Amino acid sequence: MPEARTITEAAPLIRRGDITPTDLLDQCLARIDQYEAKVRAWVHIDREGAFEQADRLTAELKAGQNRGPLHGIPVGVKDIIDVFDMPTGCGSKLWANSYARRDATCVARLRQAGAIILGKTVTTAYASFDPPITRNPWNLECTPGGSSSGSAAAVACGMCFGALATQTGGSITRPASYCGVYSLKPTYGRVSVDGVLPLAPSLDHVGVMANCVRDLAVVFQVIAGPDERLGFSVKGHYPVQDMEAALARAEEQDFGPDLSVLGGLFHDLLGPEIRPHYSELIDRINSRVTLLERTATPAQFSDVLHMHRVVMAVQAAGYHGDRLRRHPDDYPPNVRALIEEGLRHPAVVYDAALAAEEDINDQLTRMLNGVRFFLTPATTTAAPDPSTTGDPAFNSPWSFTGHPTVSLPYTYTSDGMPLAVQLVGSPMCEDDLFAAASWLQRVIGFEPRPLPL
């Protein structure tokens, strides 16, 4: 039986009947049996329910019904996102047995598109940054990153073909990069946060992890767009373009996107041990297109990490403040410190941070009119030891501004740990971003290695 590694590979096999949804599920469950005891990517695995879904979807195919490219594809869902009749633990001890009474909008859309909802993946407590139980499948002595730790590890292990993840700081891009998988953090508001635990509502994003750029696009196409359950998200009401068409355009022409290598903090904070890898990549890209090297970040960027932290802390305190006081034992140290910090901030400090966000956005819009895409390293280092979830410094700015990002693995360190780059596009232009990322993926030519487990 042919084995597929990506949704893009699996979809035609399913369509032609070469494999069934049940086969794909068996393949994923075999990986879970093989790796889960070591990696611990899952909070809840619904084998029985997954087989029921697979049976139905297999029967539909036999009856000539195909729901599209996600038909029969097993996926994981980060455990702060509601799946009907599964617990949504949010990394909380007290909330661990909290069953969801309905699917989050993004999950409902995946289910409607034929995806098999396999289970819930580990999140750090309240999607913040206290180290989780999950380990990095490339080295069990390393963190998988956080907060979408389980989603990244599960996709890296082939336990599922894609996973929903969320990001408020660097919680999508960072774990995906540490674990050697591809990720999308869409434009702010583009994917509904209905049924998702908030951390800081003006920074919270739902996104995707998978094993190639096209897979990200396929999942994004299904989950993106207006959600009438949410009134707040005006941005969500922009129409969603046709991602397949954008990718096809990108494949027809060997176009070089107008890329700029972003400097500033993206240069200064880059760990010395991975600079040679990144430079080599830049050289490789330069052989295809001329990059605008080391564009300075806007002046307002100097304080962006601090401003992001202020907004995140204040909004997290707004949601969690009273509860932390009542249930201090349910809050591990890092998220507790964040909330306590948020409770202490004077309003004027918060207000200045909100104003800074607008300033920076104006400036970035102007810059992206010229270059269209920024290229940065996806993380400051390869995955560090599991006493931390790593540094979100290259990701938080885009959670702050809301710009869409795609991350792509490009090489391994000498220790065998994956490294990734991050492509930043214009708000609401995920189609262009995917086209550019698809081009970049071909230029990089990344060959995934077998897991060392």
Add this chain to the structure above:
Amino acid sequence: MPEARTITEAAPLIRRGDITPTDLLDQCLARIDQYEAKVRAWVHIDREGAFEQADRLTAELKAGQNRGPLHGIPVGVKDIIDVFDMPTGCGSKLWANSYARRDATCVARLRQAGAIILGKTVTTAYASFDPPITRNPWNLECTPGGSSSGSAAAVACGMCFGALATQTGGSITRPASYCGVYSLKPTYGRVSVDGVLPLAPSLDHVGVMANCVRDLAVVFQVIAGPDERLGFSVKGHYPVQDMEAALARAEEQDFGPDLSVLGGLFHDLLGPEIRPHYSELIDRINSRVTLLERTATPAQFSDVLHMHRVVMAVQAAGYHGDRLRRHPDDYPPNVRALIEEGLRHPAVVYDAALAAEEDINDQLTRMLNGVRFFLTPATTTAAPDPSTTGDPAFNSPWSFTGHPTVSLPYTYTSDGMPLAVQLVGSPMCEDDLFAAASWLQRVIGFEPRPLPL
């Protein structure tokens, strides 16, 4: 210290500083300590949280802030409605420890208006009609009715001043009537069902129980109106009138509303033992206004109970069908039978029932243009023994059509059990309905007795 029995009595005492929110809470908790072991109205009581709320609200008053007539009023919330960081058990064993991550819209509005959210009141399993643990405070050998069993019993015992309840068949009016308290089932769509477990979405209503008509109006004013979290409820977008003004108009003039005593099933199914009580009430009202006696129900009404059951069963099966198969032990017999029935119905039967709803509504609109209000008994009998939750026959028709209803206790049987009448108004005209109910309350002159417990 003065003791208040209603929100209407408590509000001026609070406003003048004669009592504090903490005093009111103490009063309610004393009632809980006195009766709860026998009555079992609560699933979850948050004493600590309630005292925190009471302290804050007391401090606000000292600082000159008064949020309005619900400031400092302890209320209960039916356990299918989400309250932040309390479990929403829904009468399910598996879901018993499911903590809510945010307040339902109706709860958020109560909280914003200064109400103290005291805890969660017992519901039958999934708000259906399997007998609950709660007992009727007027006779512990009788049912409190269902499915809003705990809300009715708690308000009857003075454990809280008002409670949120829900109705899909007769789940607000019936328990309120059996327990001798007042109730409102608003127009369909008028109060947001965000954060509320569905049973049959086209029939589900959120409503109120309290100890007088004005109290119902005060709570309704706060919880009613559009909810941008819900796209589906077009009806919810009608503006909400000023209930205080409507009640004031009703008090200024001794107006007799144009009432019609509805016959048909409301006559035929009325238990013989309570007919004399109802007749006596009609006579009493007739001495004030001339009633249109025994108006026939529309022809389409002959099948209304069956049609309602079909719609309820099919929609309940839509939500619960798969879950019942996976967790049969989590479904007691009555709700299980309902779901299984819904799974068996052919679509044409369901479609006919939906069409009947429109037919009946057209006819009722025409009738209410003439008489403005229908009067019916609120229940077919006084509270029966606790092997059942009683017969919803006089209530389901209004869940089916969506007309707003208010129920008012009017007497006690010789066994000391309360009886109630039901006033039915025109959709979206709760202001008129409250005015008529307020007039009727005065005509009835019901004097509540002390509980026999």
